[in-house]
Amino acid sequence: MESYCLNKPLTKTSKITMKLKLLYSLLTTIVMITTVNAERSLFGFSSGGGMEGPFIYKVANGQVIGKVFDGDTGEPLIGATVRVQGLGSNHGTVTDNTGSYRLQGIPEGPQVLIFSFIGFETLTRNVEVEPNKSVTVNVRLDSGMEGMEEVTIVAFRKGQSRSINVQKEALNMKSVISYEQMERFPDLNIAESIKRVPGVVTEPARGEAESVMIRGLPSGMHTVTLNGQRMSATGDDRETDTRIIPTGMISSMEVIKSATADMDADATSGSINLITTRPVGDEVFVRGQIATGYNAMSGRPQWLSSLTYSKRVGKLDFVVSGNYQKDNRATEDIRHDWDVRDFGNGNQDVLAGLRPSLYETERIRASIGTQLDYSISERSSLYLRAVYNRFDEYELRNDARHGIDDGNFTAPGVSERARFEKVMREYNRITNLINLNFGGQNDIGKSTLDYNMGYSRGTFNVPLREYYAFRHSERPDYSYDISNRNFGEYQVTNDVNLNDPSKMGFRYYERRRDDIVDTDMFATINLRTPYNLGSGKGFFKVGAKAWRKTKDRDMLEQRWTSYSGTEPLTFENFFVPNSAGLIGGRYPIYGDIDWESGKRFFNQNESSFGLDVDRTRASSDPNNFSAVEDIYAAYAMTDLKFGNLNLNLGLRGEQVENFYSGNEVEFDSNGNYVRTIPVEADNIGYFNMFPMMNVRYEINKMTNLRFAYTETIVRPDFAALVPFRLINQDNEIITTGNPDLNPSNAQNIDVAFESYFQSVGFVSIGGFYKRFRNFIFNEVTMIQDPGSVYDGFMQVTPQNGDGASIVGVEIAWQQKLSFLPGILKDFGVYSNYTYAVSEANVSEPEFRTVTLPLQPKHIFNAALQFDKGGFSAQLSYNWRDTWLHEVGASTNLPSIEQNQEIFMDRFFQGFSQLDFNASQKITGNWNAFINLNNLTNSSHIHYFGRPIYPYRNSFHGWWGMMGLRFNL
Template sequence: MKTKILYSFVTACLCMTAVMASPSHNDRKDYLVHSEDTMDMPANGQVIGKVYDGDTGEPLIGATVRIEGMGSNFGTVTDNTGSYRLQGVPEGPQVLIFSFIGFDTVTKEVVVEPNKSVTVNIRLESGMEGMDEVTIVAFRKGQSRSINVQKEALNLKSVVSFEQIERFPDLNIAESIKRVPGVVTEPSRGEAESVMIRGLPSGMHTVTLNGQRMSATGEDRETDTRIIPTGMISSMEVIKSATAEMDADATSGSINLITTRPVGDDVFVRGQIATGYNAMSGRPQWLSSLTYSKRVGKLDFVLSGNYQKDNRATEDIRHDWDVRDFGNGNQDVLAGLRPSLYETERIRASVGTQLDYSFNERSSLYLRAVYNRFDEYELRNDARHGLDNGNYTAPGVSERARFEKVMREYNRITNLLNLNFGGQHDIGRSTLDYNLGYSRGTFNVPLREYYAFRHSERPNYSYDISNREFGSYEVTNNVDLNDPSKMDFRYYERRRDDILDTDMFATINLKTPYNLGTGKGFFKVGAKAWRKTKDRDMVEQRWTSYSGSEPLTFNNFFVPNNSALVGGRYPISGNMDWVAGKNFFNQNEANFGLDEDRTRASSDPNNFNAVEDIYAAYAMTDLKFGNLNLNLGLRAEQVDNYYRGNEVEFDRDGNYVRTVPVEVDDIGYFNLFPMMNARYELSKMTNIRFSYTETIVRPDFAALVPFRLINQDNEIITTGNPDLAPSNAQNIDVSFETYFKSVGFVSIGGFHKSFRNFIFNEVTVIQDPNSVYDGFMQVTPQNGESASITGVEIAWQQKLDFLPGFLKNFGVYTNYTYAVSKANVSEPEMRTVTLPLQPKHIFNAALQYDKGGFSAQLSYNWRETWLQEVGATTSLPSLEQNQEIYMDRFFQGFGQLDFSASQKITSQWNAFINLNNLTNSSHAHYFGNPIYPYRNSIHGWWGMAGLRFNL
């Protein structure tokens, strides 16, 4: 029934637009004015054409075109191909005015005849070419293009040009996007990984490439943007208020990456080559990229390639805490200390192409293909001091404790392929565009091996926690922790994981202009059919015994390493020879005892298949009355889901019995999403915006799949919930923005998001004396009552050329975000917390300097502490507050200081240098209160130097 309603909605919208449409044909001639008959035009005529950068021939997106003396209603902006179309232009002589921030305004006289089309193609010349500061001309031209798109957009968005991205020392999209207001990233091994917009999890925003959806690259709905090099794009948009033509799950926003488009007449060659150094690893970095564009007749094409190799290292120190009563009340004790060394190699490789064939200014076809590969190889070396495995005989003393070595070799490969074919054509007064798309994301773990060894003797420890960030220890008996022959085999573990996510979709849109009294606007309808499939095949095996003729110890694979972490505080007691270790296992597998029960419990529930079909249709209008621009729309989506997962059964003794496949295929829901965006022009350079939108948050696939996963090591059972409902969001945005002719702007805005059926993890404790899982925690995703987030965003970007003397060479790029949130959770009792991964304060600041051919920038990115993970228990008396605290885990606030500079060598070549993390900022977590530090990851600084060229 709901599908029939959606079908009727699509049919009605298309019929309404079809009535307005009639055929028209135009021929293309660049930079000329010409007319031709158009049989079905209204009594007045129309003016069409393109607007180009007069220097490069690149189409200008967002350029304003209007008729002199006819009011602000009679105007338009160029689309993403640089094209414009003015319909219903009165006959006779008219003066066209073309304007673009940072470019000289151009006027053009034309004669419009009834029922005829006039083509006017215009080249705009930069208003900055006479400046002595040759370096900033290209930078400010790039920014002017992005700022024009931002200023003229129907909805609220932040747009960043490639030139601005290049000024920061960021080499991938996740790193670069953290500079945008309201955006924060979660780091991994010193580099941004997950992206959060306005404090919401990464699965709550969409990622598109040239407006088309990109697949997820893991077990949930997140697209991993860190795999995409910045050299593969020409600009990026962070869209913060949706329109009806967008997918409705863009709740926190949408990241739209725009690849380099054909630039017109000239051959375009841009690239860079560089090398660098990482202070922590002591190893080099490499970077190269190349983009080539050319026009051949009516065919424009772009080819791009990028390669990065990054060698990193991280020193990671973990503390575990507990309490003991030594006769004077509970006191904090150090339960465990785990120094770890991570050595990481990351390789990014990307290639892309775009073909555009233009029949004329208003009719074209395109083919786009982009492939990204991210290959990460990592060695982890743990030294684990288990003080709580012994007896605490006095404060600072643990006797007969445990010492273990756990080492890991890990390789994960992420691939992301996007293919899109589409076109745009005029059909009478209407414009038709369509797209067929295919996106494929894979996450593959071909290698994840663990070797664990435990010392045969039990050390006595004396420890000192006066410095809680870096607790110290001393072995007080004769146990030699560095003797590999005393380290007995504990287990060998092997994991494999394959996740495949595919998206196939087709979209069609029809746009028709109309008049309403003195107002002018367009009516747009469209439909989308989209199928997403996700499959996971994962196995985790652990062998916990060895029955060979000779004892197996760490000595079999030991590689001496006398280094110690954090300035010599923590010895890591040797490295692992992984080639010898894996060969030994492969040759002697029959002598290793496999824990079949654990394998089944850890593997089978993680394997699933999911199919999600979405059928969408929308109708929207954009109407301009004087200085008021209204964008109103309604989107309808029907979702049908199929899931297959596994439940694993065990007997009362914990022995594996069987795996039961579970299928759910009757999950479906229908939603209507009203959208409103309003923009009021106080002047040509100042806007006030307001938007109200409704969106949806679909549960992660791993949460919906019916499964039961048992982690016996941590005594946690995780289950899926096929009955989990999506969360609905109401979003309000209000903002003020003013732009400068010198290419810059100031903006301030507020936002509020409220959620119904907010999804959280409910934690309960199993209380069944007859069950082997008595006392285990069970984690199940559930729909909560509500959650909300409210915030303010402030941004200022400007060249300070109004200042006297040398101060005019400076510029600023700065933004600040303040946000507060709340959500109800039930662990260990019903209470209100902030949303996880949502900091209250985010701050970006960059001081820029440009003089002649020299450019430099000092940038700082800072975010406040956020809630990383909600705890399930209360424990540990806070010594400062003398009361129990919740064992929530927090990621402590941190800032990073970076520097970049470039020097122009010739008109086509310049040298550059990037330096990151100059203050050696680390990433620290704590439990409940900073006096209980959990882990501290130290990454050092790194940098790169090289050459850029633009031929």
């Protein structure tokens, strides 16, 4: 891959010149191809009959167009195969996202069309093809499952067949899951559902999937699209938070693992394409569900409702969807801190601190979407799509913090005059995601032109984040036992009563506000032109995209550290008794806070509280920035079919220009605020060319061999480029930006073998390899500056590594076991396994090789399905291996490690989750269902360096839901 990185700022003149040259080349290409479609010459060859040059052959005039529908529901069938009998595999095509197909270059005279779709009966139609004319043939395919009486099962297998057909016929490598398949898992949002796909893993937060990683790469390395159009990021990085999107808002999702030239080049680990429900033609379509549930940890209910309605009015098709979820959760969490002390016989491990916490969380998801399709003619249409998703999370956190190392360690397991604190938080964060797309498709001669204008806006808003902290006025003596290192035990050995709120004096009140806005505006145009090459048939596709992304953050963090009122302020002022013990009663939390009373008191007496100005500037100013990224892209690609061989070759070029402003905050050696310096940078431009190749060889109609070679890019997060310095004094962590970060370039190789079954299912095995230059990772170093207030702090800085690579294998098997005897034929399997190894070179605090962060070595999914007499059930198991969570500094923790220095990298220990889902047909198209999640109450464990140094262990309990579904 050729990469031209401009290390010096572009001048305004050169920037404009580059844009004009790029736009001129795009327009020239489009005009040239369009001229061909008006029956003019291509590359100097006439459009007359026969071969007019050494390579390019004229496309014959005969044409057949039409649509393929599900004979029962009227839904368009995507990925159905249409071919002409007796003319070889080159005279065939597959239906697009609207169920439409177009066969060109068909010899005149009587022909037989063959329509096929996995899980449906094959259909033939006779047609008379005439020169210079187009014949329309619309068909409805009957399900091959009509012998089955169980409506629920038929619907599920039809959904599977649609997704499997799309996967089988795709130009590139992808995994496709239908809405019906997602219903078989008890997952209520996209992030939860997508973890069932081969090569995909999620990072949980409070018992629910949050970030999605494809093939072990960070979430910012994949793109998220809605019906093929880009969705905005929803935080201060490049990630689109898919957990905010309920599964009820889509009809299927694709995980695309090898890029094509018409895709954005930053889909390095892949792309998640969410497909909304499409209009179903003449049929009225109504689908919905209503349910309630229970969370065992919180003891509170859950609620769910969704509805989708579709209808045709004249030439206008429309779909309207809505979804509402309310989820009440709780998490019990214990954190350990570790250190070493010498008691006369060499260093020994000591328990530096314990922090039991209770999180009570309420999550509300609300979504609404609509799609309007207007048919101008059989091959020309316009569409308008609008989707709005809102995620509202409210959370209370209650910490009891035992600062054992704030005292004096007098003997192993003994600390005198330590500290005890209570820190409580009330938190509300709201994420909004809006997507608007307007576009259309038109035929120009024998070519097809499609175009789109889009707007996407993601916001992350924190209107409420308050902290109250209190510290015990007396210093407790502790004895502790770490024979069970995952659950350290403690006792207070003097007469200090930790449960006396009158002795808990005010330490600080903190308020944080945050507002992040990420906006994308883009326009795309694509032109697809068919051609013949010898005995092969294919198409050229050229296109361009102009895209502007803006991101702004406005953040304020204030802490008041003193109170000068006439009466002392203690925890007793707002105390609410709570004698519950966390994690099996091991850890009391010593009371709750009345937040309404606490906030009201602060608001009425704010003048009596002393604001820590230094900390406000240190925590707020570096987080505020504004960034603009302009991308101008053009591509050309061809898809050519020779017999059983399908070649997809393309080249994409992208010019990127960044503009950003931020703040650098200066402090003196004592940590006192000096000044805030605005920092601006612009015209940081770079240009890249990205070759793309996808090869598919059909061993037979049901078996594929695939190979792909692609080159992609990983762009640094906007915030990482700003030269900020953010000081977290509580956790003793300093985070800095790095304006010298370079994009990371990736070379990607994929291979796969796929075999599909007409009875709906498939087996596949594939391998992948990715190699990175300038891989970006967060480097953690220990600050050693004796005399400075920051001595011993950890500093986290994004860096370009020397290089990184990842190699892996993915195996999947999905099938109903109908070939087995007796009751066994009613079972089915859904399973996949991913094995991946990686390495990255880091240089601080010394040169060494580590695995890529967030990349587990093993991922395993298994589901056993049972379908009988209208009853359907599935037991699902998801497991992933330990991963490196964060690269850390080195330290000595010698009592277990025999005085060997180890690196304090933080790891997230492997865990599993067992879920259950069942449904029963009641009558007609009504079904009752039940979902049960995390039946074994699996916990999430982090540790430093080795499992013997646990950092935190979180428990979430089990939860479930039951309700009704209907499909009318």
